[in-house]
Amino acid sequence: MLIFFLIGFQAVFSQNKIDSFLKPSDSLNTKRQNGVIISEAVLASGTLIGLNQLWYADYPKSDFHFINDNSEWLQMDKAGHLFSAYHLGRVGAEALNWSGASKEKQLVYGAGLGFAFLTAVEVFDGFSSEWGASSGDLIANASGTVLYVSQELLWKEQRITPKFSFHTTQYANQRPEVLGSSFAEQILKDYNGQTYWLSVNLYSFSKDSKIPKWLNLALGYGGDGMITGNKENYDQKLIPNPQRFRQFYLSFDADLTKIKTNSHFLRTIFSVLNTVKIPAPTIEIRQFNGIKWHLIYF
Numbered sequence: 001m002l003i004f005f006l007i008g009f010q011a012v013f014s015q016n017k018i019d020s021f022l023k024p025s026d027s028l029n030t031k032r033q034n035g036v037i038i039s040e041a042v043l044a045s046g047t048l049i050g051l052n053q054l055w056y057a058d059y060p061k062s063d064f065h066f067i068n069d070n071s072e073w074l075q076m077d078k079a080g081h082l083f084s085a086y087h088l089g090r091v092g093a094e095a096l097n098w099s100g101a102s103k104e105k106q107l108v109y110g111a112g113l114g115f116a117f118l119t120a121v122e123v124f125d126g127f128s129s130e131w132g133a134s135s136g137d138l139i140a141n142a143s144g145t146v147l148y149v150s151q152e153l154l155w156k157e158q159r160i161t162p163k164f165s166f167h168t169t170q171y172a173n174q175r176p177e178v179l180g181s182s183f184a185e186q187i188l189k190d191y192n193g194q195t196y197w198l199s200v201n202l203y204s205f206s207k208d209s210k211i212p213k214w215l216n217l218a219l220g221y222g223g224d225g226m227i228t229g230n231k232e233n234y235d236q237k238l239i240p241n242p243q244r245f246r247q248f249y250l251s252f253d254a255d256l257t258k259i260k261t262n263s264h265f266l267r268t269i270f271s272v273l274n275t276v277k278i279p280a281p282t283i284e285i286r287q288f289n290g291i292k293w294h295l296i297y298f
Contacts, residue, residue, distance in 0.1 A: 022264035025100030032099035040092065044117050052124060059130040064123075067132030072229030074246055076191040078140040079221060081118060083162045083196055085144025087275055088114030090158070093148070094271065107149050115145040159204040161255065163197040163218065163277040165298050171242075175227055195222040197277045199253045214258040218277055220249030243288070251282035251297060 025032060070078070092113030093106040101110075118141040126133030144162070151158050169192040172179040180186035186193060199218040203211045225244035256270035282297035 019264045022098070022268050024098045024264075028100040028102075033096065033101055036095045036099050040095070040113060044113075044120075047117075048120055048124075051121065056124055056128050059128050061127055062129035064126040065132045066126065066135060068136075069134050069229065070136040073191045073226055074223035074244060075136075076194060076196070076221075076223050076226075078136055079196040080194070081137050081140035082144040082147070083164055085114035085118055085141040086148050086162045087144075088117060089145050089148045090114075093152075103152075107152055111145055111149050111152075115141050155204070157204065158257075159201050161199045161201075161216075161274065163199045163253065163275060165195045165197065165220075165277040165279075167193050167298055169193045169224075171225075171227060178228065192222075192224050192226050195220045195247075195249060195277070197221075197249070197251075197253070199255065199277065201255045201258065203258070213260075214254050214256070216253035216255050218249070218251045218253040218280075220247075220251065220277070220282075222247040222249065245287035245289070247287070248285040249282050249297070250285075251277070252280045254278050 089111035093110030096106045096110040119138065122133045122137055122141075125131040125137075147160070147162070148158070151160065166187050168183065168186060169190055171192050172181075172186045172190045178189065179192070180189040197218045197220040199216045201213075201216050203209065203213045203215065223244065223246055225242035227242065256274045257267070259266075259270060261267060261270075277298070279296045279298040282294040284292040284294060284297070286292060
């Protein structure tokens with residue numbers, strides 16, 4: 001019994017230490033702020049260096065140039081850029097908030113992290129003969145940053161949160177080199193299985209109501225039938241040309257950051273998990289095939 005008591009005591013003590021560490025500072029903590037800045041710089045630089053070696057090194061360089069890829073993948077890649085810029089910026093802002101930095105620094109330097117990082121990736125694309133910088137990607141990156149910053153300025157809270165969900169599809173098996181050969185690759189590459197959502201917190205728009213604070217209404221967007229970016233860019237003799245179409249969704253969701261808890265550890269976990277749309281009953285409106293009901297959609 002004594003052993004179990006000691007183990008339990010140590011676990012609680014460790015949890016309290018973690019919770020104390022994760023608690024945002026009430027005033028500027030220079031050590032924390034420097035730690036955040038250095039950590040972000042090292043992670044971003046390391047990621048870009050690794051990306052250059054693993055992704056771009058095998059392709060010849062070119063003069064910086066733009067391409068127009070705005071018609072590809074039914075714009076699902078653009079939705080992904082908005083999602084990524086928003087959440088990278090959100091993490092940057094929350095990290096500076098943890099250090100006690102001013103709101104201005106959080107919005108300028110923290111929220112701008114996603115746009116800066118993804119713009120650097122566009123520069124890599126622009127100097128690669130295989131690809132090219134995309135004005136559509138840059139606009140989507142900026143849109144994700146603006147979505148975060150504008151809500152903080154207007155409401156001082158995030159009422160509309162981009163979220164993501166994924167399910168496997170038949171198309172990845174047809175072109176695994178493009179759409180992914182493993183589940184992890186398919187999450188990133190198979191746009192047919194991706195759904196991007198704007199999850200709206202209902203209570204935030206009606207704070208005098210009895211609506212649960214965590215309840216959200218989610219509007220989703222997806223696409224199906226995409227073997228390549230543009231339907232004409234592959235050999236139709238080898239792979240039949242499926243009909244590609246857009247999908248729009250209406251569903252319920254939960255804002256996990258609105259769940260009341262005094263634990264900063266749980267708040268951090270909820271913040272991370274709040275990037276993913278929870279499975280829920282969903283109405284799907286297909287571009288050519290009418291309405292489809294899902295008891296549970298993910």
